[in-house]
Amino acid sequence: MLDYCLLGTGGMMPLPKRYLTSLITRYNGSSLLIDCGEGTQIALKASGISPKPIDVICITHFHADHVAGLPGFLLTMGNAERTEDLLIIGPKGVPDVVKSLCVVAQELPFKINYIEITEDTQTVRYKGYVIEAFKVDHRVTCYGYTIRIERAGRFDAVRARTAGIPLEFWSRLQKGEIIEDGDKVYTPDMVLGPDRKGIKLTYCTDSRPVDSIVSAAGDADLFICEGMYGDEELIDKARRKKHMMMSEAANLAKKAGVKELWYTHYSPSVIKPDQYLDAMRGIFPNCKMPRDGWYGTLTFEEGED
Amino acid sequence: MLDYCLLGTGGMMPLPKRYLTSLITRYNGSSLLIDCGEGTQIALKASGISPKPIDVICITHFHADHVAGLPGFLLTMGNAERTEDLLIIGPKGVPDVVKSLCVVAQELPFKINYIEITEDTQTVRYKGYVIEAFKVDHRVTCYGYTIRIERAGRFDAVRARTAGIPLEFWSRLQKGEIIEDGDKVYTPDMVLGPDRKGIKLTYCTDSRPVDSIVSAAGDADLFICEGMYGDEELIDKARRKKHMMMSEAANLAKKAGVKELWYTHYSPSVIKPDQYLDAMRGIFPNCKMPRDGWYGTLTFEEGED
Numbered sequence: 069m070l071d072y073c074l075l076g077t078g079g080m081m082p083l084p085k086r087y088l089t090s091l092i093t094r095y096n097g098s099s100l101l102i103d104c105g106e107g108t109q110i111a112l113k114a115s116g117i118s119p120k121p122i123d124v125i126c127i128t129h130f131h132a133d134h135v136a137g138l139p140g141f142l143l144t145m146g147n148a149e150r151t152e153d154l155l156i157i158g159p160k161g162v163p164d165v166v167k168s169l170c171v172v173a174q175e176l177p178f179k180i181n182y183i184e185i186t187e188d189t190q191t192v193r194y195k196g197y198v199i200e201a202f203k204v205d206h207r208v209t210c211y212g213y214t215i216r217i218e219r220a221g222r223f224d225a226v227r228a229r230t231a232g233i234p235l236e237f238w239s240r241l242q243k244g245e246i247i248e249d250g251d252k253v254y255t256p257d258m259v260l261g262p263d264r265k266g267i268k269l270t271y272c273t274d275s276r277p278v279d280s281i282v283s284a285a286g287d288a289d290l291f292i293c294e295g296m297y298g299d300e301e302l303i304d305k306a307r308r309k310k311h312m313m314m315s316e317a318a319n320l321a322k323k324a325g326v327k328e329l330w331y332t333h334y335s336p337s338v339i340k341p342d343q344y345l346d347a348m349r350g351i352f353p354n355c356k357m358p359r360d361g362w363y364g365t366l367t368f369e370e371g372e373d
Numbered sequence: 374m375l376d377y378c379l380l381g382t383g384g385m386m387p388l389p390k391r392y393l394t395s396l397i398t399r400y401n402g403s404s405l406l407i408d409c410g411e412g413t414q415i416a417l418k419a420s421g422i423s424p425k426p427i428d429v430i431c432i433t434h435f436h437a438d439h440v441a442g443l444p445g446f447l448l449t450m451g452n453a454e455r456t457e458d459l460l461i462i463g464p465k466g467v468p469d470v471v472k473s474l475c476v477v478a479q480e481l482p483f484k485i486n487y488i489e490i491t492e493d494t495q496t497v498r499y500k501g502y503v504i505e506a507f508k509v510d511h512r513v514t515c516y517g518y519t520i521r522i523e524r525a526g527r528f529d530a531v532r533a534r535t536a537g538i539p540l541e542f543w544s545r546l547q548k549g550e551i552i553e554d555g556d557k558v559y560t561p562d563m564v565l566g567p568d569r570k571g572i573k574l575t576y577c578t579d580s581r582p583v584d585s586i587v588s589a590a591g592d593a594d595l596f597i598c599e600g601m602y603g604d605e606e607l608i609d610k611a612r613r614k615k616h617m618m619m620s621e622a623a624n625l626a627k628k629a630g631v632k633e634l635w636y637t638h639y640s641p642s643v644i645k646p647d648q649y650l651d652a653m654r655g656i657f658p659n660c661k662m663p664r665d666g667w668y669g670t671l672t673f674e675e676g677e678d
Contacts, residue, residue, distance in 0.1 A: 140411040168476040
């Protein structure tokens with residue numbers, strides 16, 4: 069299962085009761101953060117979540133409201149006594165941007181490794197997460213991220229027996245190990261049925277509504293998407309600033325066939341996002357207007373095993 | 374008169390109910406900010422104060438909790454439609470540090486000018502403020518700042534008449550103008566009595582208690598000083614990290630003969646600063662343990678005129 073918490077829901081600037089948009093997920097003891105604007109460490113603290121087990125930070129783009137909180141956040145991770153390497157994934161240039169911001173955070177007790185996204189879609193596998201970056205359409209290079217947890221097939225004892233695999237190896241093979249026994253090699257697929265449906269969460273902000281988002285979010289269990297403005301009169305502003313209307317996000321959710329849509333990255337001018345909820349449900353019924361700190365858990369369809 | 378608001382009172386990292394230490398003052402239409410950690414813009418917003426009229430930002434030192442909020446803060450000043458130049462004062466290297474942080478805030482609609490403090494004490498006069506930087510003792514180069522508002526002498530009609538100054542120039546001379554009339558030059562001191570006591574506010578964090586602070590804060594109307602720890606058992610930690618105990622700050626206030634002491638920069642481990650108030654009043658009676666957003670006004674002794 070995948071736990072997630074939408075730490076903040078704001079766009080542009082942090083507000084007293086609305087931190088900047090950022091998501092944290094947790095799977096199998098490893099946490100992953102997407103975006104880290106000014107105040108994200110406060111939002112994390114308010115949610116009661118530790119920064120220490122964060123193994124990956126994904127950055128969508130280099131606007132301050134998505135990345136300026138990094139130096140303070142990294143120092144706080146250090147104060148929480150993290151010593152394991154941290155992986156930061158982001159657009160091309162991410163090492164330089166992080167190093168530049170960290171002019172005031174130079175003594176970290178852990179190493180930072182980087183992966184720069186250079187393709188339109190690019191996949192990183194790390195700590196059980198399948199992280200799929202996909203390019204979107206903002207004023208600067210910007211990526212959305214799909215977080216997937218894959219699920220192997222069910223253990224198939226008949227298959228294992230038929231293949232003549234010694235009983236002593238069954239359990240290790242089920243856990244994904246490849247086993248060499250003399251001149252024989254046994255692989256997990258020999259004891260497993262076909263892959264089962266995993267978990268899929270897609271996160272996208274800041275962008276105009278483009279096809280790459282529909283492709284990336286297809287059939288997602290949860291689609292967290294920018295809803296900068298609710299008032300349809302602001303469409304020109306959204307186009308000019310390369311942001312997304314709530315209605316556009318609802319249409320993307322519909323096209324992608326996601327199970328649930330959560331809005332985020334509200335403009336500071338949107339005081340009560342809730343006021344647009346009924347209208348958006350007219351386009352895509354299963355949508356929600358989260359406030360900071362909303363959380364949930366995505367589980368495997370056929371139960372955990 | 375000088376209005377002031379202690380926007381935050383925290384040290385090290387911002388917390389959900391305690392922003393990082395930062396002070397804003399306002400005098401004659403011009404605002405001045407000291408320090409700008411992560412979240413200072415949120416604290417400012419929470420206090421209902423506009424970032425637009427801030428003409429000067431003074432930085433004590435380059436640790437993240439005092440400066441990492443700058444990129445977001447400057448962008449928010451830009452969003453508030455500031456176009457006038459901004460002056461940033463700080464330790465040697467301040468232009469490079471600010472530019473490095475602003476890798477994610479490159480399109481500001483105003484120009485930033487810099488003054489680097491290079492002496493042990495250095496004075497800057499700007500927008501009616503007399504800003505006196507003084508070197509303190511931290512792990513990195515760090516300055517405290519005294520903010521003074523000077524006050525000219527009272528208008529002395531007898532003197533003006535005796536000096537034979539034409540009546541038509543009296544008002545302009547009183548306002549500080551120098552007037553040339555043919556081959557004659559009239560200066561303000563010709564119509565004014567001796568300078569009167571002005572307003573003095575001294576701000577100091579992070580430092581060990583050193584003599585330079587006593588000299589700088591002498592007779593201040595308000596002394597805002599670090600009180601990192603209240604528990605005397607933490608003195609070794611304070612010495613090692615080059616921070617100040619509350620008791621040390623109280624002793625500085627006593628030696629400097631200030632009128633009032635406000636504590637700030639509480640360690641995140643200090644949950645209730647108030648618990649140390651009685652003990653500190655035993656050393657320096659007129660001390661207070663502010664929370665975020667405490668404000669006040671310092672007025673001239675003999676009324677405003």
